[in-house]
Amino acid sequence: MQDLPRPETLVAAVAAFLRAEIAPQIKGAANFQLRVAVNALELVTRQLVLAPGSDAAERQSLESLLGRTGTLDELNAALCGAIADGSAKLESRELQWHLWSTTMAKLAVDQPSYATYKRALAQDG
Amino acid sequence: MRAAGAAGVPSPHVLHVLDAADGMGAGFIMDHVAGETIARKLLRNEEFAAVRPKLPLQVGAILARIHALQPGNLPPLPVTSARKELAHLRDAYHRDGQPRPVFELAFRWLAERAPPDPATPSLVHGDFRTGNLIVGSDGIRAVLDWELACRGDPVRDLGWFCTISWRFGAIDKPAGGFGSREELLAGYQAAGGRAVSLQQLYYWEVFGSLRWGVFCLGMRARSGNDRSLERAMIGRRASEAEIDLLHLIAPQGD
Numbered sequence: 001m002q003d004l005p006r007p008e009t010l011v012a013a014v015a016a017f018l019r020a021e022i023a024p025q026i027k028g029a030a031n032f033q034l035r036v037a038v039n040a041l042e043l044v045t046r047q048l049v050l051a052p053g054s055d056a057a058e059r060q061s062l063e064s065l066l067g068r069t070g071t072l073d074e075l076n077a078a079l080c081g082a083i084a085d086g087s088a089k090l091e092s093r094e095l096q097w098h099l100w101s102t103t104m105a106k107l108a109v110d111q112p113s114y115a116t117y118k119r120a121l122a123q124d125g
Numbered sequence: 126m127r128a129a130g131a132a133g134v135p136s137p138h139v140l141h142v143l144d145a146a147d148g149m150g151a152g153f154i155m156d157h158v159a160g161e162t163i164a165r166k167l168l169r170n171e172e173f174a175a176v177r178p179k180l181p182l183q184v185g186a187i188l189a190r191i192h193a194l195q196p197g198n199l200p201p202l203p204v205t206s207a208r209k210e211l212a213h214l215r216d217a218y219h220r221d222g223q224p225r226p227v228f229e230l231a232f233r234w235l236a237e238r239a240p241p242d243p244a245t246p247s248l249v250h251g252d253f254r255t256g257n258l259i260v261g262s263d264g265i266r267a268v269l270d271w272e273l274a275c276r277g278d279p280v281r282d283l284g285w286f287c288t289i290s291w292r293f294g295a296i297d298k299p300a301g302g303f304g305s306r307e308e309l310l311a312g313y314q315a316a317g318g319r320a321v322s323l324q325q326l327y328y329w330e331v332f333g334s335l336r337w338g339v340f341c342l343g344m345r346a347r348s349g350n351d352r353s354l355e356r357a358m359i360g361r362r363a364s365e366a367e368i369d370l371l372h373l374i375a376p377q378g379d
Contacts, residue, residue: 036358037354040358043358073224077224079226080225083226084229084233090230090233090234099226099227099230099371099375100375103371107368110361110365111364114365114368115292116289116365116369119296120372124377
């Protein structure tokens with residue numbers, strides 16, 4: 001077992017340092033690139049924190065939907081096949097629920113400030 | 126761009142089109158056009174407050190003029206249709222390799238509802254959205270970025286302008302974040318465009334979200350070669366298209 005602090009704590013600290021201390025000293029195109037870099041580090045932090053739980057939930061949901069086991073990649077490929085051949089239908093409540101919850105989990109990592117995501121979160125709550 | 130300018134589409138004056146003798150590749154030189162292209166400034170800055178409500182009508186009128194341009198006066202352009210475009214998008218999605226159930230659902234939804242191939246395909250700008258327009262305090266001064274122009278279903282341009290990503294956060298104003306679909310379509314018809322139903326427009330908005338999502342995957346693929354961080358991060362915006370697609374074809378609370 002590795003010691004503390006955990007990776008997400010360290011990456012978050014690097015991002016905060018760059019944003020608060022370094023970005024104000026850098027101008028022009030390099031400043032833009034630095035902000036993209038900080039955004040990337042913040043995304044990685046969110047993924048380190050959130051993905052273990054959301055991946056496990058996605059896998060469980062896929063297994064229940066498809067009635068089989070497998071890796072996330074295999075199960076998602078199987079669901080894609082079922083949608084493409086028409087055996088999984090848009091009208092299915094269970095499918096809609098699964099797609100909404102997995103997509104919300106992606107947005108929580110990728111883009112938590114995206115307007116459609118914030119609207120959907122508010123409707124959930 | 127010259128043909129569009131001659132037909133009354135706000136266009137920069139093209140001074141010179143590069144040829145082989147210039148030794149600089151493909152391109153052209155145009156006059157400077159003063160104004161703003163950045164969507165967030167156009168949607169939020171006070172200096173554009175007065176022009177914002179006028180933009181949906183103006184965009185409608187400009188698109189009507191673009192779509193009325195006769196192909197005989199244009200360089201040869203590829204002819205496309207919803208079905209052909211979907212096949213191209215599907216190829217790009219498969220090249221990416223990651224299975225995406227939401228995209229699969231959108232492909233199926235769009236295939237089942239694809240409009241018939243237009244009998245007389247119109248000129249389609251192909252990337253008509255905020256960011257590719259120069260806007261001043263008096264309105265749109267220039268339409269840029271014609272490199273995706275083709276001939277096909279003109280409603281595609283209207284739907285692309287309304288695609289949720291191109292509202293840049295102002296999601297309750299479908300016409301580019303500036304106003305309503307009804308204003309956009311009214312401007313379109315008033316300038317000679319044909320009657321377009323909200324349902325036809327909606328089809329191309331769904332198509333637009335999928336097109337943007339697949340484009341994001343392409344950015345990720347290319348980032349492997351040039352290691353551009355910005356491109357890699359655009360790859361992470363494919364999920365933005367996924368939530369928009371769900372919002373459109375499987376809305377919550379139904």
